Amino acid sequence: MNYRLILNIAVHLLRARLKQTIVAAAGVTFGIAMFITLLGFMNGLNDLLDGLMLNRTPHVRLYNEIKPVENQPVNLSEKYKNATNFITSIKPKDRGKAIYNSKTIIKVLKEDKRIVDVAPKVSTPVFFNSGTIEISGIINGISVTAEEELFKFSDYITDGNIADLEQNNSIIIGSGLAKKMMLERGDIIKVTTPKGNLASLKIVGISQIGIAEIDDVMSTTSLSTSQKILGESTNYITDIQLKLHDISLAPQLAKEFSTQFGVDTIDYQTANSQFETGSTVRSIISYAVGIVLLIVAGFGIYNILNMMIYEKMDSIAILKATGFSGNDVKWIFLSLSMIIGIAGGILGLIFGLLFSGIIDTIPFETASLPTIKTYPINYNMLYYIIGITFALVTTVIAGLLPALKASKIDPVEIIRGK
């Protein structure tokens, strides 16, 4: 088959119907542009929310949960081994929230090749006192460098400097706390620990991570400061947070470390399962809208090709009479459809990119997301590849029926009809 000739004929047929061709291509362009824009925007939002969570949640967290001992004495007893034991009113034993032998665990974890970084943490509930007000909250004692590496904590400090935490008895408090207690950087805040220890800490910064419940209670000190106000040694660690090279390994590693070190673990996926659902729903919506738009564009192409075939019956008859086979005619009309699809699709990609770019510059400032200045857009190549593939598939499908119809046109019937 002579593809150049077929393509040439297709182009000439299109040129004779330029207006309809443009309308048909515009349909595809619109569908693809919308698809790209929506997907880019929705996924930009997903990334933003993922980032928000990812920056707050370690890939794997090791901690001690307060819970009853799993193997109660009666279960260990040989005598009642084959009996069904009913135990009621179990009280959890306070093994302390500290991770036993934390120094060794951290050392082992730091040597693990699958782990990027290890951030030890001391987390404790406290009361903040300011004048006559007493507010419950949380102090996170962090290793400044490791925390910065894992969570980019400095992004969330709206006032002050993370390095100042290294000073003795310094604290960064959540924006909600600061507002409630009318505190500013430079002020002194009094803290009461659960064991009744009292301490005065100097506020060196205000943090805002964008989730009100957290900003209302959370404050941050250095590891040593937190250990000191709790009256504990430098071995006292309540959480070990891990960042992995491959986040998909988190559930597996969480299980592994749980048995290896005899601690409780939670992985990123389990901790954020509800967020995953939201992301998936947004993706589905954008794909669905894109596909619907393309189907509509497909019907447009189908109509225009049908019309064109109706108008070009004579031309088809002449082509067939002069030696073009049904197959040639089919390819002429399929090429026609594909030209519309490719042209419309590429324009759609360009417009999609353009619209995304425009949305990307629209200001989007919200108090809860201090690092975000404009609407987020994801420019993933994949969406563009999917878009152009959709455009081609839709146009080929839309063109197939008319093309088959054209290939079956009986020239005798047309020639006789005159």
Place this chain on the structure above:
Amino acid sequence: MSDIVLETKGLTKYFYEPTKFKVLDNITMSVNHGEFVSIVGKSGCGKSTLLYLLSTMDTDYEGEILIHEELVTGQSDNDLARIRNGKIGFVFQFHYLLSEYNVLKNVMLPGLKLQQYSEAEIEHRAMEHLKTLGMEDQALKMPNQLSGGQKQRVAIARALINNPLIIMGDEPTGNLDKRNSDLVFDIFKELTQEYNQTLLVVTHDPDFAARTNRIITMEDGKIIV
């Protein structure tokens, strides 16, 4: 190769709408190389139907058609298209040209499909044919800028582009005035005499028929002379 360009054996065709009737009845005929044959007969006697069978466009018939002693009956759509492209030139009464292409391209198109020559060579040959038919100065016009007689001359040039074994015409002068009819006839005459081109032309014009080499007369789907 023998001298017979086109041969039919017992061609019979029925139409089923509105009722079954025999439109062609056991037609056996042949056309020799270089002959100028005309088919005449009353309107509705089956001349066009016969020509559509011979041109391989209509394949719904009984009997056999041979072109250059090659049986075309039963060949695939693709093969028939190839035969039409390379071996048969067709001139219709009304259906002239592709309105999307200029005159020159219209003439070239069957040649481009056949790909026997390079595009430049096909263009050269197309110009030669247009020159022979006195149309070279119209080569770059669009078909809708031509008169009926001019269009028919372009159609003849197109029919000639692949050096066909036979040119078939279905009342090619039926839509033309006397002057243009004569012109087209003279072209046909010249093609047979100077280029030994085989021609099979359906006509209702007795003058036209009388000046051809041989007349086949049909009546009610049969050849009577």
